[in-house]
Amino acid sequence: MTAAPPPVFRLENLRKTYGEGEAAVHALRGVNLTVEEGELLVLLGPSGSGKSTLLNILGGLDRPTAGHTYFRDLDLATAPDAEVTRYRRLNVGFVFQFYNLIASLTAAENVELVTEIAENPMPAREALALVGLAARTHHFPAQLSGGEQQRVAIARAIAKRPTVLLCDEPTGALDVATGVHVLKAIVTANERLRTTTLVITHNADIARIGDRVVRFADGTIRSVEKNPQRISPDELRW
Amino acid sequence: MRLSPLDRKLLRDLKRLRTQAVAVAGVLACGVALFVMATGMYDSLERARDAYYDSARMADLAVSVVRAPDPVAEELALLPGVNALEARVSGIGLLDLAGKSDPVSARLVSLPPDRRPRVNDVLLREGRWPNPARDNEVLINEAFAEANALAPGMQLRALIYGRYRVLEITGIASSPEFISAVAPGALLPEPERFGVIWMGREALGRAFDVDGAFNDVVLRLAPGANARDTIAAIDARLARYGGRGAYGRDRMLSAQFLADELASLRTMAAILPPIFMLVAVFLLNVSLSRLVATERSNIGLLKSFGYSNAAVAFHYGKFALAFGLLGAAVGVVTGRLIGNYMAILYAKVYRIPALQFDAELHIYVWAVVVALVAAVLGAAQAVRRATQLPPAAALAPPAPTSFGRLGATVERAARNLDGKTRMVVRRIARFPRRAATTVTGIALGLALLITSQHFPLSMNHIVDVTFGVAQRMDATLTFAETADDQILTEVARLPGVFSVEPMRAAEVIFTAGSRQRRDTLMGLPENAYLFRVLDQKMMPVAMRGDGVTLSYNLAQKLGVTVGDTVHMQATEGQRASADLLVIAVVKPYLAGAAYMELNALGRTLREPGRVNAAYVLFDSARREALDRRIKELPMISGVSFLDSASASMRKLLSQGSGFFSYMFIVFSCLMAGGVAFSAARVTFAEQERDLATLRVLGFGRREVSYVLLAEIGALLIIALPLGAVLGAALSRWLMTQFQTDLFTFPFITDSAAYGKSALFVVLAVVGAALAVRRGVDRLDMVGVLKSRD
Numbered sequence A: 001m002t003a004a005p006p007p008v009f010r011l012e013n014l015r016k017t018y019g020e021g022e023a024a025v026h027a028l029r030g031v032n033l034t035v036e037e038g039e040l041l042v043l044l045g046p047s048g049s050g051k052s053t054l055l056n057i058l059g060g061l062d063r064p065t066a067g068h069t070y071f072r073d074l075d076l077a078t079a080p081d082a083e084v085t086r087y088r089r090l091n092v093g094f095v096f097q098f099y100n101l102i103a104s105l106t107a108a109e110n111v112e113l114v115t116e117i118a119e120n121p122m123p124a125r126e127a128l129a130l131v132g133l134a135a136r137t138h139h140f141p142a143q144l145s146g147g148e149q150q151r152v153a154i155a156r157a158i159a160k161r162p163t164v165l166l167c168d169e170p171t172g173a174l175d176v177a178t179g180v181h182v183l184k185a186i187v188t189a190n191e192r193l194r195t196t197t198l199v200i201t202h203n204a205d206i207a208r209i210g211d212r213v214v215r216f217a218d219g220t221i222r223s224v225e226k227n228p229q230r231i232s233p234d235e236l237r238w
Numbered sequence B: 001m002r003l004s005p006l007d008r009k010l011l012r013d014l015k016r017l018r019t020q021a022v023a024v025a026g027v028l029a030c031g032v033a034l035f036v037m038a039t040g041m042y043d044s045l046e047r048a049r050d051a052y053y054d055s056a057r058m059a060d061l062a063v064s065v066v067r068a069p070d071p072v073a074e075e076l077a078l079l080p081g082v083n084a085l086e087a088r089v090s091g092i093g094l095l096d097l098a099g100k101s102d103p104v105s106a107r108l109v110s111l112p113p114d115r116r117p118r119v120n121d122v123l124l125r126e127g128r129w130p131n132p133a134r135d136n137e138v139l140i141n142e143a144f145a146e147a148n149a150l151a152p153g154m155q156l157r158a159l160i161y162g163r164y165r166v167l168e169i170t171g172i173a174s175s176p177e178f179i180s181a182v183a184p185g186a187l188l189p190e191p192e193r194f195g196v197i198w199m200g201r202e203a204l205g206r207a208f209d210v211d212g213a214f215n216d217v218v219l220r221l222a223p224g225a226n227a228r229d230t231i232a233a234i235d236a237r238l239a240r241y242g243g244r245g246a247y248g249r250d251r252m253l254s255a256q257f258l259a260d261e262l263a264s265l266r267t268m269a270a271i272l273p274p275i276f277m278l279v280a281v282f283l284l285n286v287s288l289s290r291l292v293a294t295e296r297s298n299i300g301l302l303k304s305f306g307y308s309n310a311a312v313a314f315h316y317g318k319f320a321l322a323f324g325l326l327g328a329a330v331g332v333v334t335g336r337l338i339g340n341y342m343a344i345l346y347a348k349v350y351r352i353p354a355l356q357f358d359a360e361l362h363i364y365v366w367a368v369v370v371a372l373v374a375a376v377l378g379a380a381q382a383v384r385r386a387t388q389l390p391p392a393a394a395l396a397p398p399a400p401t402s403f404g405r406l407g408a409t410v411e412r413a414a415r416n417l418d419g420k421t422r423m424v425v426r427r428i429a430r431f432p433r434r435a436a437t438t439v440t441g442i443a444l445g446l447a448l449l450i451t452s453q454h455f456p457l458s459m460n461h462i463v464d465v466t467f468g469v470a471q472r473m474d475a476t477l478t479f480a481e482t483a484d485d486q487i488l489t490e491v492a493r494l495p496g497v498f499s500v501e502p503m504r505a506a507e508v509i510f511t512a513g514s515r516q517r518r519d520t521l522m523g524l525p526e527n528a529y530l531f532r533v534l535d536q537k538m539m540p541v542a543m544r545g546d547g548v549t550l551s552y553n554l555a556q557k558l559g560v561t562v563g564d565t566v567h568m569q570a571t572e573g574q575r576a577s578a579d580l581l582v583i584a585v586v587k588p589y590l591a592g593a594a595y596m597e598l599n600a601l602g603r604t605l606r607e608p609g610r611v612n613a614a615y616v617l618f619d620s621a622r623r624e625a626l627d628r629r630i631k632e633l634p635m636i637s638g639v640s641f642l643d644s645a646s647a648s649m650r651k652l653l654s655q656g657s658g659f660f661s662y663m664f665i666v667f668s669c670l671m672a673g674g675v676a677f678s679a680a681r682v683t684f685a686e687q688e689r690d691l692a693t694l695r696v697l698g699f700g701r702r703e704v705s706y707v708l709l710a711e712i713g714a715l716l717i718i719a720l721p722l723g724a725v726l727g728a729a730l731s732r733w734l735m736t737q738f739q740t741d742l743f744t745f746p747f748i749t750d751s752a753a754y755g756k757s758a759l760f761v762v763l764a765v766v767g768a769a770l771a772v773r774r775g776v777d778r779l780d781m782v783g784v785l786k787s788r789d
């Protein structure tokens, strides 16, 4: 038996409080979670339950009020700023509900923006091909549909071959068919690149594409379920 | 009171945008403050002067005469048009001040024994009036007393008409006649070396040997009187007593000097502040329209809720008015404060009593209205563009700004650029108008800076040229009266003197057609070496005898050009008259009059071989001996040393309109700074979302700052040459507007000034960009990603 590889994320009693005193909002009230290498994790939960807060902390965009967030050996809660920026640059790919592409750069250029500073990136074309956009590399965001824009964002996120891919409601602004396209891009990246992936969604159906489903409520993890079998986004109906 | 949600949004927006508000409103405030200050200051000065002239009964006309018996004065007083008249004794004396080796001269003016002067009243500032029974008690003028630390109770040794007297100072006084006391033959007041002494009529009459007679008349005209008729009547009456021709305020040195100062103040007040206002208004307009443009999606949203276009427009109208009002209010208050401060300074410089800053209401109204209109117009453009959008535009996911490829050549060049640089290039190329406004703003800031420096530069240039290139004597010796040229041999024998050049100056009346002008006709040797008349190309103008050379100012006033003929009538001596051909018109920097070759002038005046002054070079090691000797010579009524004349000119320039122009420099610095800051700030606001995205993608602060700084830097590089060209054009135009009787302002290109201005703008922009860059450190990555646009 070989030793299990160390987990990618290890969260210990993570807390996040916005504001102080009576106005304090406890977004996270003690979260403990371990995420293994190559896993596809789906986060479900009602609005305001703290999903985005958690993802932002995992991505090094925000810091917890208390507790620890280990990315391998690095504690994101206490690491210096420059260290966290480096972590983002080398290990994290982000996908957001609102794409956040740079309007003045073409699809390929948006991807290159990242490959330029990564250590072992794939060519921008390849990343775009991976999300099914090989034909649209030279279009500006304004010339792409919402789903296409989101896939560019995914290409941009995976082009650096990140250790983790963090997606916050990637299909939130899209219709079913387009959403499936986008999810397929995410799943492809997870399967082909073995990228540890966390996806936030409001859609319980989508949860079936993951290895595990983490249910959030009121700033804590209500339950963690293992899917007996991952299904392909193609089989989704919603 | 409950605010409507829209009004609460307004307040919160203003708070959020407060740094921008401060920069934009600050630039506007500068424009308004300068406008209020300059316009108000000029008005206040002019009003104070007129009030002073009125209350102290400043003369309208003056005439000097060789010697007229007292009863003639009563006849003159009865002439039509004469309201009040004072017949006086007046002359020049040399003073020997303790502790001062250089000779000092003074104009002595008689005081009536039993009353205040009817014309040109004397106001006692300190001490007491002289006792008419004591013939050595005198008043001296304020500026002279201050410059030489003289006080009541002190004594003066004076050489009057060849005899030494000891005078007792009983008081310090001032008079509208001598607001600035300018020595005869001098150009500028030099209170250290020229003063005014008032003493009893009888004592002064005896001193000048005009007992029972007068040699100087000042008078006020009746309201509505025709000055020319009155002058003619007086001249006719005084002709047999050696009258030298009556003249108006335009030839009274102090009044002329003050009028000139006011004229240049007025030009400055009339031209520069509106330019500043325009620039401020342009920036306000641009900044507001860009700010409102960032509110585009909110406008659509408001409309989708059912707000009417009018309601939306009104909301942003209030937003704009808040900026405009803030700027205008700060500007008005600052303008007043600076105005008050300047009034205190000017009251000291010009010695005009009751000088108070008081801008008229319409000045404030104008400033505020212009500011508000500009603000509202700026916002209106952006609001109109936004309200034209269907409200659905706000509900659908925002269409990213559409970017296209640039021209093939640019793209080829851009291929080798990294992504960040490509962002910068495309942003500038995609929004040429937006880039152009930033460039224009910075360029205007630089242009103002260059222009505002041009006035003092031009002034300095005039002083440098006048004292050193045009005038190269060490000293000018003015003779008590027109003297035989034998005197030059005596001058040459004075201790230390090694070079002497004669000068003849005659006060004449030029007539051309219906135009008449009293001025000085100067005679100089053909190839004068110590006193040269220079044209604008710095070439000496050769003195000729076959006609008269006129200064540009004088030629304009007479309406003549080269080839015309002017009639010349001398006012003293033989009173010769002649028709003279205008052979050249020259444009000297400083107070030109009319020139002829010395001997030809002597023949024309029918008084050959006579001189009024001598220019000398002397051995500076023997200055004290020269000083001592001059003080003993009754034939010399005044000495002016080039070094001190140039020093007092510089001093004068630094306090009068010079100070005014320094205010412009200060304000243009403030404005350039404000422009730089708002440019950096707006660029940041427009880039904020992209910058945050870059940070999320793992770019460090340095790399993200590069995108911001590169855009600002690129625009700055375009703006600098543009600003320099604009500044040069504006300065050139401005200098053509600044032409007074005394000065012709040259346009000069001083690379140091351009360099300094450009450096200042660069530093301001870089400083502002770095200050804004700190915003990169505080970028709210999470917040930006949650929102759409």
Ligand SMILES: Nc1ncnc2c1ncn2[C@@H]1O[C@H](COP(=O)(O)OP(=O)(O)OP(=O)(O)O)[C@@H](O)[C@H]1O
Binding pocket: A018, A019, A025, A026, A027, A045, A046, A047, A048, A049, A050, A051, A052, A053, A054
């Ligand atoms: N900047 C903030 N200041 C104060 N409270 C905040 C802030 N950001 C989030 N919160 C609060 O923290 C809680 C968790 O927010 P979070 O965005 O993580 O929820 P979420 O689970 O992602 O919800 P949704 O599904 O609607 O996106 C919420 O109650 C929210 O109001």
Ligand SMILES: [Mg+2]
Binding pocket: A051, A052, A053, A168
């Ligand atoms: Mg969320």
